[in-house]
Amino acid sequence: MKILKLNEVAELLNVCKSQVYNLVKQGYLPKPIKIGKRGSGWLQSDIDSWFKSKIEEREMEVNHG
Structure with missing residues (x-):
């Protein structure tokens, strides 16, 4: 792991x-896990x-136009 x-x-x-954290906040990316304090x-x-x-x-969009 x-x-x-x-x-x-x-x-x-x-x-x-900062964009990574924006994407997490928007629910677009998974949240990070805490490692220590x-x-x-x-x-x-x-x-x-x-x-x-x-x-x-993307493949579904392409296939279903």
């Missing part, structure tokens, strides 16, 4: 760090699942 830090998630999405991060599996769902949404 790998935990991605904010910088890594921002890089994967090609957005700035001050740290947080995202499970790699959660981000992978999120990407897969976006690909499936």
